Amino acid sequence: MSELYKIAEKILQNGKGILAADESTGTMKKRLDSVNVESNEKNRLIFRETLFSSNSMKECIGGVILYDETIRQKTSQNKSISELISESGAVPGIKVDTGAKMLAGSKEEKITEGLDGLRERLKDYYQLGARFTKWRGVYVISETYPSKLSISANAHALARYAALAQEAGMVPIVEPEVLMDGKHSAKDCYNKTSEVIKRCYDELDINKVDLKGTILKPNMILPGTNSNEKISNIEVAEMTLECLKNNVPSEVPGIAFLSGGQTEVEATNNLNQINVKNDSSFIMTYSYGRALQQSALKFWSKDINNIKGTQEVFDHRAKMCTLAAQGKWSEGLENSK
Numbered sequence: 099m100s101e102l103y104k105i106a107e108k109i110l111q112n113g114k115g116i117l118a119a120d121e122s123t124g125t126m127k128k129r130l131d132s133v134n135v136e137s138n139e140k141n142r143l144i145f146r147e148t149l150f151s152s153n154s155m156k157e158c159i160g161g162v163i164l165y166d167e168t169i170r171q172k173t174s175q176n177k178s179i180s181e182l183i184s185e186s187g188a189v190p191g192i193k194v195d196t197g198a199k200m201l202a203g204s205k206e207e208k209i210t211e212g213l214d215g216l217r218e219r220l221k222d223y224y225q226l227g228a229r230f231t232k233w234r235g236v237y238v239i240s241e242t243y244p245s246k247l248s249i250s251a252n253a254h255a256l257a258r259y260a261a262l263a264q265e266a267g268m269v270p271i272v273e274p275e276v277l278m279d280g281k282h283s284a285k286d287c288y289n290k291t292s293e294v295i296k297r298c299y300d301e302l303d304i305n306k307v308d309l310k311g312t313i314l315k316p317n318m319i320l321p322g323t324n325s326n327e328k329i330s331n332i333e334v335a336e337m338t339l340e341c342l343k344n345n346v347p348s349e350v351p352g353i354a355f356l357s358g359g360q361t362e363v364e365a366t367n368n369l370n371q372i373n374v375k376n377d378s379s380f381i382m383t384y385s386y387g388r389a390l391q392q393s394a395l396k397f398w399s400k401d402i403n404n405i406k407g408t409q410e411v412f413d414h415r416a417k418m419c420t421l422a423a424q425g426k427w428s429e430g431l432e433n434s435k
């Protein structure tokens with residue numbers, strides 16, 4: 099088994115999932131502003147180091163996605179952040195795109211940038227301890243979007259990135275995210291997500307990416323946040339599974355969902371239902387940012403020196419997500435702290 103397959107397996111095994119802590123400095127400022135904590139390098143490190151040294155890192159977290167600033171920081175014990183994560187048995191990862199910019203030729207859509215100089219940056223990240231990478235393509239959804247241009251340009255970039263990541267000895271997370279914003283129905287989300295994912299795999303094939311050494315990070319199939327449609331967790335799970343079984347090649351070892359703005363419990367409940375019904379060969383787990391960190395961030399903001407209390411809040415969330423990744427979660431467990 100090649101090294102890449104082993105890394106992917108290590109990240110995804112036994113109900114483990116991914117902690118997406120790769121918020122850019124701009125996004126992290128928004129998160130910290132929302133809880134009235136000043137966004138500076140020290141505070142960003144304190145919060146992240148708190149999470150990365152929590153008990154649940156060992157049992158629940160298979161990988162952590164870092165941002166450029168964080169992978170270069172040292173802990174209070176003067177260890178590198180990658181060392182801290184590796185010591186808990188998790189794999190350090192890194193976001194390598196440089197963000198989504200307006201797409202020429204489209205009024206409202208974006209293209210993710212960062213291919214120029216990527217080969218050199220990947221070498222640097224490998225030296226810093228990263229063994230997997232992330233690149234996120236974003237797709238607006240409406241009657242006219244995503245356009246063919248956005249679907250094709252983002253798939254092309256994702257595939258070129260994935261090929262370079264594998265060349266550098268790292269597992270690429272391929273993240274095509276169809277956004278939740280909008281009035282669209284779940285059926286529209288199903289159709290557009292299917293088209294987007296299918297196109298990504300066409301491009302990954304052209305770019306000779308070894309799918310066994312990749313992880314897909316998609317959105318779940320949900321109605322838009324401004325739609326009046328309400329669907330049950332069972333319907334979310336059925337539509338999500340159908341979409342993925344029809345469009346993801348079976349060589350892909352695992353699928354790690356983004357939370358995309360769902361509440362912590364919604365994201366957990368939906369993942370659980372997906373696993374209860376999962377009759378595919380794919381491991382289905384989480385790669386959550388907000389749905390793993392929201393409560394912990396809120397708790398921490400009240401007293402940024404309360405490390406232990408913050409870790410307990412995070413540990414609970416990570417445990418719930420890991421149960422959901424095995425189809426063993428139930429609402430009653432949410433109060434069993």
Ligand code: 13P
Pocket residue numbers: 118234273356357358359385386387388389
């Ligand atoms: P959310 O789970 O908050 O959507 O973040 C996951 C992520 O990494 C988005 O790129």
